[in-house]
Amino acid sequence: MKFVILIHSTPEPWGHPTGDFVAEHKALPQEQRDDMNAHFDQVLTQLQENGELVGGEALGDPRSSTLFRWADGDPIASDGPYAETKEQFAGFFLIDVADRGRAEEIAFHFAGPGETIELRPTMWPGGDDQ
Amino acid sequence: MTGGSEDVWREHSAEVLAALLRRSGDFGDCEDALQEALLAAAEQWPRDGMPHDPKAWLIRVASRRLLDAHRSTTARERREWAESASAARLLGSRPDLPDAVEHDDTLRMCMLCAHPDLSDASRVALTLRGVAGLTTAQIASCFLVPEATMAQRISRAKATIRASGAPFAPPTQADAVTRLHAVRHVVYLVFTAGHTTAAGDRLVDLDLQLEAIRLAERLHRALPHDPETTGLLALLLIDHARTAARTDAAGDLVPLDEQDRALWDHAAIARGVALVEAALVKGAVGPFQLQAAIAAVHGESTTVAETDWSQITELYRLLLRVAPSAVVRLNLAAAIGMSQGADAGLDELEGLRSDPSLTRGHRVHAVRAHLLERAGRSEEAREAYLRAAGRTQSIPEQRYLNRRAAALER
Numbered sequence: 001m002k003f004v005i006l007i008h009s010t011p012e013p014w015g016h017p018t019g020d021f022v023a024e025h026k027a028l029p030q031e032q033r034d035d036m037n038a039h040f041d042q043v044l045t046q047l048q049e050n051g052e053l054v055g056g057e058a059l060g061d062p063r064s065s066t067l068f069r070w071a072d073g074d075p076i077a078s079d080g081p082y083a084e085t086k087e088q089f090a091g092f093f094l095i096d097v098a099d100r101g102r103a104e105e106i107a108f109h110f111a112g113p114g115e116t117i118e119l120r121p122t123m124w125p126g127g128d129d130q
Numbered sequence: 131m132t133g134g135s136e137d138v139w140r141e142h143s144a145e146v147l148a149a150l151l152r153r154s155g156d157f158g159d160c161e162d163a164l165q166e167a168l169l170a171a172a173e174q175w176p177r178d179g180m181p182h183d184p185k186a187w188l189i190r191v192a193s194r195r196l197l198d199a200h201r202s203t204t205a206r207e208r209r210e211w212a213e214s215a216s217a218a219r220l221l222g223s224r225p226d227l228p229d230a231v232e233h234d235d236t237l238r239m240c241m242l243c244a245h246p247d248l249s250d251a252s253r254v255a256l257t258l259r260g261v262a263g264l265t266t267a268q269i270a271s272c273f274l275v276p277e278a279t280m281a282q283r284i285s286r287a288k289a290t291i292r293a294s295g296a297p298f299a300p301p302t303q304a305d306a307v308t309r310l311h312a313v314r315h316v317v318y319l320v321f322t323a324g325h326t327t328a329a330g331d332r333l334v335d336l337d338l339q340l341e342a343i344r345l346a347e348r349l350h351r352a353l354p355h356d357p358e359t360t361g362l363l364a365l366l367l368i369d370h371a372r373t374a375a376r377t378d379a380a381g382d383l384v385p386l387d388e389q390d391r392a393l394w395d396h397a398a399i400a401r402g403v404a405l406v407e408a409a410l411v412k413g414a415v416g417p418f419q420l421q422a423a424i425a426a427v428h429g430e431s432t433t434v435a436e437t438d439w440s441q442i443t444e445l446y447r448l449l450l451r452v453a454p455s456a457v458v459r460l461n462l463a464a465a466i467g468m469s470q471g472a473d474a475g476l477d478e479l480e481g482l483r484s485d486p487s488l489t490r491g492h493r494v495h496a497v498r499a500h501l502l503e504r505a506g507r508s509e510e511a512r513e514a515y516l517r518a519a520g521r522t523q524s525i526p527e528q529r530y531l532n533r534r535a536a537a538l539e540r
Contacts (some may be wrong), residue, residue, distance in 0.1 A: 052285030055274050096275055098249060100490070123525045126325055
């Protein structure tokens with residue numbers, strides 16, 4: 001089963017890994033931050049090695065977005081982030097795992113102070129009749 | 131590579147690989163040698179013509195490559211190889227093993243690929259690679275993941291098998307029974323994976339359901355008197371026979387009760403029915419035979435109304451006894467809804483509504499929605515359909531459930 005792990009975050013300035021730029025994360029003692037980073041690297045390496053990590057991307061600054069909306073029967077483009085919310089969509093990972101339990105286990109490792117992690121199943125194009 | 135050569139290669143790959151594994155013990159080395167032999171075949175066969183015995187040709191060429199590879203390995207590796215090979219020879223001569231496992235290389239390949247230390251995903255990938263002879267790119271495309279991801283999964287699986295020692299040693303009798311069960315499970319997983327990927331929109335258009343049926347046919351050839359293996363083949367044949375009726379022209383899901391049964395492959399159904407009937411009289415009833423028997427009842431009915439729902443209900447009760455699971459209980463509730471009325475089905479379902487593993491998925495809500503609709507409780511049915519639609523991961527199923535909900539709107 002495939003799931004996306006969506007990273008919602010507010011790095012200031014915008015940067016990756018987001019943890020390095022999030023106030024709550026930066027407030028922690030250096031030793032603890034190093035431990036957390038090392039642990040996360042280990043998790044990513046493991047997911048890569050066992051074939052559960054399908055892919056992922058870090059996203060650019062939401063201020064670099066261009067939005068396309070429909071107005072008066074035509075599309076119009078405007079610059080800037082989609083919403084002036086505190087947390088922005090900062091990046092995603094796509095995983096392919098045995099079941100939801102395993103996906104949740106993995107998603108826990110992505111959580112960090114000041115950030116929200118969203119685990120969402122992907123849809124598949126096939127069907128079943130029973 | 132021409133289509134003809136590829137067919138030959140696919141037909142023999144498991145046996146060639148098995149023959150190599152008798153000489154070496156290393157899955158990876160043997161596969162490399164096999165790939166090289168295939169390359170040589172791709173070059174020589176079109177030029178010089180197909181050899182009389184392609185399997186023997188592939189074994190001979192691959193063995194030579196394997197030997198070359200071994201000559202270049204270190205002394206330590208050579209020693210390890212010799213030890214594992216002699217261990218395999220010793221174990222290979224045990225007289226108490228079932229004849230079939232002893233003599234059928236495809237079967238032993240299947241058992242190796244269904245190794246107990248591997249995850250289901252890895253077992254499926256390795257079986258498609260080692261037994262069905264698919265390339266890593268083809269397997270990756272079937273599962274809609276990048277080739278690198280699938281390559282990683284396969285090489286990890288091989289490393290796990292290597293680490294377990296003497297990988298191609300035949301299992302003991304007791305172990306063989308467990309391993310055979312795992313093999314059938316893997317073939318079934320390949321088949322159900324084929325359900326989940328839509329045909330036509332993939333880079334390499336490979337029908338996983340047909341691959342699973344090929345595998346089941348081979349197993350059945352190796353073990354013609356094993357009732358569960360026969361049951362597996364029957365189940366896959368009957369289920370696959372409904373493919374053409376399962377989706378409409380727009381690609382939307384057509385539920386069983388609305389399918390045009392003239393589109394079913396009735397010859398395949400007849401073969402499946404004959405197989406499961408032959409298996410059932412042998413005693414030792416197992417889950418695949420029971421599921422095949424249920425599929426057979428559907429397959430032989432001309433309409434939903436004339437379907438023998440009491441028989442299906444009884445078969446689900448038996449299935450629940452030999453292989454209890456929440457999904458089987460759910461199907462039992464749906465069958466009771468048909469044989470004894472919607473209210474009886476809803477009563478049966480009540481006990482399942484507190485099971486978190488079920489309520490999280492869409493099936494329990496979908497079954498409940500159908501039963502509520504038949505009981506005339508439209509508003510509750512609509513809510514249940516929407517709840518189910520929000521939980522399914524299948525796009526056609528979601529469209530279907532939303533459509534049912536919309537039809538109940540006043």
